[in-house]
Amino acid sequence: MSMNNLILITCRTIDQGVALEGGKVSRESVRAAAICAFDKEDFKKLDCLVGTPIKVATDFGEVLVYSTISEEGPHPGIIFIPMGPWANQVVNPDSQSCGTPTYKGMKATVEAIPIGKVLGAVELINTLKEA
Amino acid sequence: MVEKINTTTDVVCPFCGTLCDDLEVDVDIKENKVVEVRNGCQIGTKKFFASNPSDHRYEKPLIKDNGSFKEVSWDEALNKAADILVKAKRPLLYGFSSTECEAQGKGVELAEVLGAVLDNTASVCHGPSLLAIQDVGAPTSTLGEYKNRADLIVFWGCNPVHAHPRHLSRYSEFVRGYFRKDGRNDRFIIVVDPRNTHTAQIADLFVQINPSEDYELLNAIRAILRGTELDGKEVSGVQMENIIELVNKLKTCNFGVIFFGMGLTQSLSHHRNVDAAICLTRELNDYTKFLLTPMRGHYNVAGANQVFTWQTGYSYSIDFSKGYPRYNPGEFSSVDVLIRNEIDASLIVASDPASNFPAAAVKNMFKHPLISIEPHHTPTSVNADVILPPAIAGIECEGTAYRMDSVPIRLRKVKDAPGECLTDKEILERLVEVVKKKKGE
Numbered sequence: 187m188s189m190n191n192l193i194l195i196t197c198r199t200i201d202q203g204v205a206l207e208g209g210k211v212s213r214e215s216v217r218a219a220a221i222c223a224f225d226k227e228d229f230k231k232l233d234c235l236v237g238t239p240i241k242v243a244t245d246f247g248e249v250l251v252y253s254t255i256s257e258e259g260p261h262p263g264i265i266f267i268p269m270g271p272w273a274n275q276v277v278n279p280d281s282q283s284c285g286t287p288t289y290k291g292m293k294a295t296v297e298a299i300p301i302g303k304v305l306g307a308v309e310l311i312n313t314l315k316e317a
Numbered sequence: 318m319v320e321k322i323n324t325t326t327d328v329v330c331p332f333c334g335t336l337c338d339d340l341e342v343d344v345d346i347k348e349n350k351v352v353e354v355r356n357g358c359q360i361g362t363k364k365f366f367a368s369n370p371s372d373h374r375y376e377k378p379l380i381k382d383n384g385s386f387k388e389v390s391w392d393e394a395l396n397k398a399a400d401i402l403v404k405a406k407r408p409l410l411y412g413f414s415s416t417e418c419e420a421q422g423k424g425v426e427l428a429e430v431l432g433a434v435l436d437n438t439a440s441v442c443h444g445p446s447l448l449a450i451q452d453v454g455a456p457t458s459t460l461g462e463y464k465n466r467a468d469l470i471v472f473w474g475c476n477p478v479h480a481h482p483r484h485l486s487r488y489s490e491f492v493r494g495y496f497r498k499d500g501r502n503d504r505f506i507i508v509v510d511p512r513n514t515h516t517a518q519i520a521d522l523f524v525q526i527n528p529s530e531d532y533e534l535l536n537a538i539r540a541i542l543r544g545t546e547l548d549g550k551e552v553s554g555v556q557m558e559n560i561i562e563l564v565n566k567l568k569t570c571n572f573g574v575i576f577f578g579m580g581l582t583q584s585l586s587h588h589r590n591v592d593a594a595i596c597l598t599r600e601l602n603d604y605t606k607f608l609l610t611p612m613r614g615h616y617n618v619a620g621a622n623q624v625f626t627w628q629t630g631y632s633y634s635i636d637f638s639k640g641y642p643r644y645n646p647g648e649f650s651s652v653d654v655l656i657r658n659e660i661d662a663s664l665i666v667a668s669d670p671a672s673n674f675p676a677a678a679v680k681n682m683f684k685h686p687l688i689s690i691e692p693h694h695t696p697t698s699v700n701a702d703v704i705l706p707p708a709i710a711g712i713e714c715e716g717t718a719y720r721m722d723s724v725p726i727r728l729r730k731v732k733d734a735p736g737e738c739l740t741d742k743e744i745l746e747r748l749v750e751v752v753k754k755k756k757g758e
Contacts, residue, residue, distance in 0.1 A: 193529075195511065195512075196583075197479075197579075198476065198480040198614075199479050200359055200360065200478070200479040200480075200482060203332075203359075203360040203479070204359050204360050206672075207332065207363040207364040207367050208363045208366075208367050209367070209373050209694070210669060210672060210693065210694065210696065211694045211695065211696065246675070246676075247676055256512070257515070258514045258515060258517075259512065259513060260513065261512040261513070261525075264511055264512065264528060269673070271671070271696055274672070274673065274674060274675050274676055274679070275676045277675050278675070279656055279676075279677045279678060281587075281650065281652060281653055282585075282647075283646075283647030283653075284444065284445050284448060284588050284646050284647055284650075285441075285444045285445075285646035285647055285650030285651075285652065285653060286440065286441055286442070286444045286582060286583060286587055286650075286652075287583070287652050287674075287675050287678075288583065288584065288585055288587075289579070289583040290528065290529065290584040290585075307672065307696050308696050308699055310696075311671045311672070311679065311696035312700070314671075314676055314680045314683060315680075315683045315700070316683070316684060
């Protein structure tokens, strides 16, 4: 199933903080930051199990991350991805001439991809290198 | 055999801008390993343990040769790094917020010698706060004043339970102060955020706001404070009666403080949000005492702003290409120069822009030579051409760092750095010398 008209916000989480200090290239960082947290009621509409890979797409790119249900809901219509390499594939790079990209508030669509492969941090970043 | 343990007390945690200075760290002297950390939060504790030798810690200088890294001497690595920087027409020096002030000063010197673009991580976090402060000033204070006096705390667009885990217990929420003897019970906590964060879940009042509509709500509060009656039933998703209740709370406290985070700086209105928050704080002083403080992320990003400012006149986004410092965020800020593909070599110090910058900027950074001064394997360092391994400041060497309220605190050393690691300051000092020699200076 897919959902449109969501707002994506990137954020800090303590797990993402621990993982970035403990090993940015480890699988632990995938578990901490390659996730997208949904409002509980929104997640039902996706009709999939928690942990199912989902594709998050914005005007600026797309990325595969694992789905999860937010502990900090309700926040209907808003999804959260922790700051990091996965979130940065889909954020708005435009700084409106102030230097800071717009990391919060992108329009997003999501689609469950049960057979999708969520890449590790280095694998994902290496896709940005020219062949 | 009995382990010989050395305990260092009053250790300053080099993780976030709270700079907790009460940690106790046990080091196994024979193994030169951290074996116990007391008083630290989960993230700070992890940082101390991650300093131990591991398969993701660099201990020797490395140069990329045919796609794989080979160990080289310091002289060879510095020579290669200097070659890259001297040959570049428009090098970028970025990072600096997770190292100490003396290394930051050496970074400024290197940027001047090279005619480089110089930037720190404020560029992608609290840069808009600095812009707003330059526009309208900032009524602010040290964290100790808040601890002892504040009876109303607003967390706007920040979630310290996750990002600054001990802030609440040391300075803002649970802590007992000179005039707040009953700690949490003597304080009223307000959280403004689009979601019911863990910080909001332990607050007295949670104001759930629509994403990216902080500017509207801040200005509605200012208008009501001035006695204006607003049309409409809600602003930014908040009912009018709730905004009026919020205004009454703000103006009737004895001593209030707004702590604000990325919710204001990284959403659409950027520095205009912070500008409005500062103006609100100033106007609240017509009724009571009110101050505000940005929740700085990296432990010494405030120091990077201080050092860059006292040496160049500007706190971030600095261009030395004309031989003197020029400042223009949006033009000389790292993400913007990278997106315009202006940069033809990068030196990254104590940072991981491959993880933290938008993909469009990272793509262009990878098109050109990359040097990384970084203790650990990161998506940036594994893609570098030269890796210069440093001692971790605040764990393996001393130095000065500035807390989020711009109070300088001396970092402590608890153990030696592994392998051949040098301090960031030594690395940059030696790099400046090699670069100067190559440029014939």
